Amino acid sequence: MNSPTPSAKVDARERQATAIVEAAELTRRFGDLVAVDHISLSIAAGEVFALIGPNGAGKSTLMKMFTTMLPPTSGVAIIAGFDVAKTPQQVRRRIGYVPQVLSADGELTGYENMLLSARLYLIPSRERAARVAAALAMMGLTEAKDRLVQTYSGGMARRLEIAQSTLHRPAVLFMDEPTVGLDPGGRRAVWGHVEALRKEIGAAVVFSTHYMDEAEEVCDRLALISGGKVAALGTPAELKARLGADATLDDVFTSVTGVHIAEGGKPR
Amino acid sequence: MTVGLAPDLPTEPLGRSSIGGYLTQMFAVAAAEVTKLRHDPIELASRAVQPILWLVLFGQVMAHVRGLTVGGGSYLDFLAPGILAQSVLFVAIFYGLSAIWERDLGVLHRYMVSPAPRSALVIGKALASSVRGISQSVVIYVCAALMGVKLSFNPADIALVLLFIVMASALFSTFSLIIACIVKTRERFMGVGQFLTMPIFFASNAIYPISVMPPWLRATVRLNPLSYQVDALRSLMLSAGHSEFGLPVDFAALAFGFAVFVVIATRMYPRLTQ
Numbered sequence: 137m138n139s140p141t142p143s144a145k146v147d148a149r150e151r152q153a154t155a156i157v158e159a160a161e162l163t164r165r166f167g168d169l170v171a172v173d174h175i176s177l178s179i180a181a182g183e184v185f186a187l188i189g190p191n192g193a194g195k196s197t198l199m200k201m202f203t204t205m206l207p208p209t210s211g212v213a214i215i216a217g218f219d220v221a222k223t224p225q226q227v228r229r230r231i232g233y234v235p236q237v238l239s240a241d242g243e244l245t246g247y248e249n250m251l252l253s254a255r256l257y258l259i260p261s262r263e264r265a266a267r268v269a270a271a272l273a274m275m276g277l278t279e280a281k282d283r284l285v286q287t288y289s290g291g292m293a294r295r296l297e298i299a300q301s302t303l304h305r306p307a308v309l310f311m312d313e314p315t316v317g318l319d320p321g322g323r324r325a326v327w328g329h330v331e332a333l334r335k336e337i338g339a340a341v342v343f344s345t346h347y348m349d350e351a352e353e354v355c356d357r358l359a360l361i362s363g364g365k366v367a368a369l370g371t372p373a374e375l376k377a378r379l380g381a382d383a384t385l386d387d388v389f390t391s392v393t394g395v396h397i398a399e400g401g402k403p404r
Numbered sequence: 405m406t407v408g409l410a411p412d413l414p415t416e417p418l419g420r421s422s423i424g425g426y427l428t429q430m431f432a433v434a435a436a437e438v439t440k441l442r443h444d445p446i447e448l449a450s451r452a453v454q455p456i457l458w459l460v461l462f463g464q465v466m467a468h469v470r471g472l473t474v475g476g477g478s479y480l481d482f483l484a485p486g487i488l489a490q491s492v493l494f495v496a497i498f499y500g501l502s503a504i505w506e507r508d509l510g511v512l513h514r515y516m517v518s519p520a521p522r523s524a525l526v527i528g529k530a531l532a533s534s535v536r537g538i539s540q541s542v543v544i545y546v547c548a549a550l551m552g553v554k555l556s557f558n559p560a561d562i563a564l565v566l567l568f569i570v571m572a573s574a575l576f577s578t579f580s581l582i583i584a585c586i587v588k589t590r591e592r593f594m595g596v597g598q599f600l601t602m603p604i605f606f607a608s609n610a611i612y613p614i615s616v617m618p619p620w621l622r623a624t625v626r627l628n629p630l631s632y633q634v635d636a637l638r639s640l641m642l643s644a645g646h647s648e649f650g651l652p653v654d655f656a657a658l659a660f661g662f663a664v665f666v667v668i669a670t671r672m673y674p675r676l677t678q
Contacts, residue, residue, distance in 0.1 A: 203517050206678050225519055233517040237510025243440045255432030256518040258425045284443070300514065 189361035232301030242286035291322025433528025486610035500584030
């Protein structure tokens, strides 16, 4: 707690003990549909964790419950030590969230968007300018800061949202399909910046995707989600080892759920 | 069940609740809206056309209708505050549309995941809507003065006019936000918005005096927040104006209505992103 760069000094055992995201039997129903069905999982501080599954698997619903946007029907989720249902305000102070939809305001400039976030998160006014400038520089947006966001490319807008979501140095950054619709260059730039940011602030990163290659490249561990349940959970290497030497994550997904994720992300 | 915090997490992170913090968050929401208006001032100008038409066309014709007694002054004097109130209403009542629009775009998610209390978001948005109302009042003052309406330019009166415009804008835009949270889509909102505007406008004292109304309508008018705004504006805008209900009653009615709507909207606003 007193070390400036703690993540480097904390060993694996200790990390396991400091779960930053803890879900127990977490469930969300919409009428008869069970979107998230008794999911239990634990994510360590500083970990990069991927939720993988086809559209409709329940990833976004799970993400919305973790970020206090949607109350659980039953079960518990504890984020950074606080219950999402009982103390959402405490959770919100400690997380960043980049939703699937574009959340930066296109009618404001990049700088104005950052200023809005700085105020909403009550960054002290004497630190505001310096922190906004540093965050924009880190995301490679200094040049573009005075342009309206509606003129940004998809990748630039995503990077701005990440900067907005981490200005208050959250303990966890949640990202719902952060690279969907981006070209390969844009995807690489987003992940490069996320990695640099993670080193800087030591936050855990929890993201959903249906790009298997991307997940495999950037995550420490992943959960395969299917039909609202965790179908498999582990490091990419562990999951592939179950099937043999040449297995891919796609093969793993097919073997545990019986469906192909690669084909448009639709299971049915 | 509790688990340990991340090693580098400060025990008390940013965003501790305090009145100063609340005001900062509320102001942040309003400031973002005002900044957007600065980027696109054409929108403000385009909204000024409608009240001018009401004053010039409707006002000129009705001024020649005999038998409509409106107290001391001319009908135009009577009408000008009503049209100001109406234009504030017409702008504010479609404010909920922007909330749905922000939800569709995704901008609303950023507000909802932030630690800002929901009521700070609601009030911030409401205050921002009054900027549009105030810009309308400038246009209507100029237009009314040119048409010979006997306006009061006493600074205290003008300050109070602005106060009542802010209150009515905030009230009707928050009402509109509640409607948006109920109907949830732009298409349905457009239908409901049109449907609501006319009764609020016509079941008020905006364009004709209460004294000419049948008894059942008089009772309805007293329940309509717009009537209290019109009554206040009629006493403050005109050099010879007077208030039928009394300014403290007008103020209390609008403040009470706004408070009730803020409480309801605070509960409903988060449902838009669920």
